[in-house]
Amino acid sequence: MSTPTLTKETETQTDPAAAAGKATTERNPVLSPSFGKTPAATLRRYVRQGGKAVWGAGAIILFLLLWELGPTYLAPASTRVFLPPLHEVLEALGTLIGNGQLQNHLAASLSRSASGFGIAVVTAVALGLLVAWYGALDRFLNPLLEVFRNTAALALLPVFTLLLGIGETSKISIVAYAAFFPVLLNTIAGVRTVDPLLVRAARSLGLSNFQLFQKVILPSAVPTIFTGIRMAGTSSILVLIAAEMVGAKAGLGYLIVNSQMSFLIPDMYAGILTVSLLGLLVNYLLVGVERHFSRWRTAVGSRTA
């Protein structure tokens, strides 16, 4: 009950940095009000936050510096060819964007991983709900699912290529396959871990099986399902790049391998850089979605009876 008054106090602070940290100050209202009362304290806080930001980005900055300076000053000339400094890679990236090549490859990769990922999410959630709901189906399917789950997706790449060719189908299929299992397992776990008391409460209200599923089991499993979806997003990109390296005419994996074979080393690094940025972006988006659906679970500490 005392929370609203305390957060009001933090809102009146003139410190713009407080806005960024608002989410945390709201949760720890006791810690925040004493800060930002005097200019000196505000300054100290700026310096400390600035220091934190520099420290947090420090490793990345050092790495980029090493990449820029290392090939020129530390490595022998022969290595420099295979490890061009950062600015050359960025120039190559600029050229690839300028002539539209990168966009083409990116679009090819994105459409493949999106379709494979989409297929996987839809089928895995549906199957997961069925398996979790019907115990007999679970006992029947579980051993087989264990076998498949523990078979690395890339080990099956040759099989997919042999059966489905080197076209889009095989690539979308392998992405779907790789993304399928995290979603499936998390869906099953999510349904299984529904609080039995909530089921009892809903039953005492006379809910039918379908209503129980729709109103209690599904909403309570959603955060766990989204954790699986986030994991699937990461692995779908990973597998796709590998698949594109083996046999494709477009895509980021193709760009990387093809640049290597054409001795366009800066282009190769530009491709790699794009892959890691794409991975970061996808993960960031999916974490956001996951967090959105798990809002009600945030305060773990206050869940005690």
Added chain:
Amino acid sequence: MTSGTGPIPKISLQNITKKFTVRPSKGNPDGAVLTALDGISLDVSAGEFITLVGPSGSGKTTLLDLLAGLTKPDTGQVLVDGREVAGPGRDRAVVFQQYALFPWRTAAANVSFGLEGVGSDGKRYSRKERAEKAREYLELVGLGGFEDRYPHELSGGMKQRVAIARSLAYEPDILLMDEPFAALDAQTREQLQTELLRIWATTGKTIIFITHGIDEAVYLGQRVAVLSSRPGRLKEIVDIDLGARSGDEDVRSNPAFVEHRHKVWSLLHDEVRRAQEAGHAKIQPDGTAPDETRTITTGKAA
């Protein structure tokens, strides 16, 4: 306890027996049949507030499950308004000890849970009507202005208020409460007990309230039904007459209260010892339980 004369009781338990098969274990390879309730007969009239006490394992929760329609008796009948209970229904609401709020729903959405879909009378509430009702009932339990809070943002006492509001919102005749205040601290519990009496007086519900606190049973109930240790039998029903319980006076130090309390305590005493010897000790001989701190000690003066 005799039926047939006068109006039909709101709730009528007629010679209820309920057995459970215990799962086979190492010491007991065949499993065993455990009698939870044995020959319980009890009539509760409309608008009555009856509390149920009994040692751990006396089948209190089983009895409540039967009334809620979550299980069926092996023999005997559970009648509500003269009709046999066939399953859960919206004429009865259950309030659980652990609140059982849906954590993904706000307080208001939790309260309106029971109003969604088509009710037993075929009525369907619009979204606006549901929100209106939720606000009304949150107001009733003293939580006006907390409509948009999620359960994790509420204290234990507030959560139980929301749970009570949820049970009241779809307007059942009967409120079944399974140790609803046992997980709360002493102060909050006393506060909620007073509020429950107020709500009972306002709404005129029939309330069956299970507890393992003797003070709580005597304070709340018009009658206290004492169950024996396993197998649960109805040992005695104690009529409680404390006069009007409105106002701020300390009812618990009233000599009549102390006397009633002592009577229930004596009835429970042997049962508790027997239950302890049988290996389940949720309730102490002095009527308190390890997970429930005593609010006052006037009982010792008696």
